[in-house]
Amino acid sequence: MKTVKRLITAALLITAVYFPINAQQNMKNVLNPRQQNIAAIACLEAKGDLEKLSGAIHAGLDEGLTVNEIKEALSHLYAYTGFPRSLNGLGVLQQVLADRKAKGITDKEGKDADPLPKDFDALQEGTAIQTKLSGAPFNYTFAPATDYYLKAHLFGDIFARNNLTFSERELVTVSALSGIKGVEPQLKSHVRGAKNMGLTDAEIHSIPDILLQKVGETEAYRAKKAIAEVYGEEFKEGEPIENRVFPIGELNTAYAKYFIGNSYLAGLANGEGKLNVANVTFEPRCRNNWHIHHKGGQILICVGGRGWYQEWGKPARELNPGDVVDIPAEVKHWHGAAADSWFSHLAIEVPGENSSNEWLEPVSDKEYSKLK
Template identity: 85%
Template sequence: MRTINKLIAAALLTIATCHPINAQQNMKNVLNQRQQNIVAIACFEAKGDLENLFGAIYTGLDEGLTVSEIKEVLSHLYAYTGFPRSLNGLGVLQQVLADRKAKGITDKEGKDADSLPEDFDALKEGTVVQTRLSGAPFNYTFAPATDYYLKAHLFGDIFARNNLTFPERELVTVSALSGMKGVALQLKSHVRGAKNMGLTDAEIHSIPEALMQKVGEAEAYRAKKAIAEVYGEEFKEGEPIESRVFPIGEPNTAYAKYFIGNSYLAALASGEGKLHVSNVTFEPRCRNNWHIHHKGGQILICVGGKGWYQEWGKQPQELNPGDVVDIPAEVKHWHGAAADSWFQHIAIGVPAEGASAEWLEPVTDAEYNKLK
């Protein structure tokens, strides 16, 4: 046990000191740099993740967003995420600007919204905007006061501010709602609204990838699911890993023939004199074949989702974040995700001269479907 603890401690130290790995570094989408930064700022504001919001605003300013545009993103969101998160976000923006000023960085203020004409009719104009966004007239007769606030204030006063375009405002809203639990209906409504307001199909379909790279898997999952449902596209169900700390990495193509389903691999530490440490991500129902580690065993540290581990001749063991599995050398076993959940574990190869892995038969659907 002492040896195992030393290996785990060494692995965690190696992970902590290595350079962070950016998941899906070669992101392929049509959103430009400016749009991607808007996605990140909006989503972190909605999550209340002020530390990462600080970094996202910093990057946005570095990459060309103006102070006015970021203010408008955060102000727009009070209608969707509430005043507390919006005001917190604006407070973070103030902190970023103070920090940058102290470093001698001068940021471009940008153009504020134009003043509205004296005869501006917020209710009339807002009704037109809401109808366009919804695709049809919408009247919330159950709560007439709320119906008025939506039309006159949100779609009237706020949408009339022209330092963000209508498509940009819907990009902000979809990104923010993707960062929130329990708002799937509103998220789908705004995916449709984004299309109606002028975001292209390609831009809308690029939002999940921007979220994956800049925010996280759970947020990307929510966006992808909503988009698929709105567009009538096939979508594979399965709960995301809600608090992903480690990167997903790239499709595990080199070992795909030894897996049923899709898996992803991110090397966290490797090379001469280092433990071989990787993060392995399994989609729902994905599992590797039965296999044996010869001479050197393996340690699994479960970090996200729900999974399974089984040794030959023994009962399956459910795995949850925080579980550690010490796999001795020469023991036949398999591991993978639960049927209804993504799963991540850190895999640490126990060093041994001449260590190797022997891949055996698949875990059949008949075997796997018995898991409860």
């Protein structure tokens, strides 16, 4: 145990001494604090991460969002993320407000939506708003009832509430859809809608940076990919989206036969008398073969993205930044990236006399595809 602690401490010292620059310092962002916080709140609501959502709501209130603005954003999202997520989010908001009140914090209630005029025609108003958002008349003739709900309720009743602007509602929607797997067509549609509703190109391109900073790499990846496709920009599938603290290094050609997909290797400390430490980066879906470290183990310190680790005969373990895996000698295992995220970890070899690696069979697509 003492050896493990010494190895981890050494790795952290390497981080501090050789790579002191925070990755977020290089971000380009034009969204103001209100916009940043409302984007984070929306994405975390959609993701269902209630713990981080609580922190995001606290931050939003501290930085200028009103209670009614947050309430409206969470209510707006029931049309995109469903009532369960929306109600969970509103419940978190209630708890945050109660906690802050108990501490003597008075939060600004803010403006509620104005009452609708007596002659308000939700279908007519919603049709006009949907046309503006889509950039052309839109009719969902396959399901006429759904077409009516979209026009009269979503774009009529909900968008008519004027305590969020149309552009703010689209910022909320794009951020939320980035937190949901498998809704790429809708996400791209709302990227276009955000532009049509008044968000600038620079504001739209800032969304992935904010999601990376405040939510996670997977959500930022989805947003950046959708934005690139809408704007016709070059985007390599699985392209990294952050300036990482540790370098990615070179394509790992020497061990390519033991990996499915591309991996990258950056040696950090491998000289005589030093620990052998490397940063290993995996593209989405990339993973190494099952393998065993004989007579010497390995420690993984996760530093970016989302990945997986699995020992033979045991369930796979999801890995996120800050997680540490202590791999004993003689244990058959594999590790790699999630299907929708890049993944990086420091690999620290635990010294052993006459240690060696034994590479075994690949992790099949069938096995890997079971992981969510």
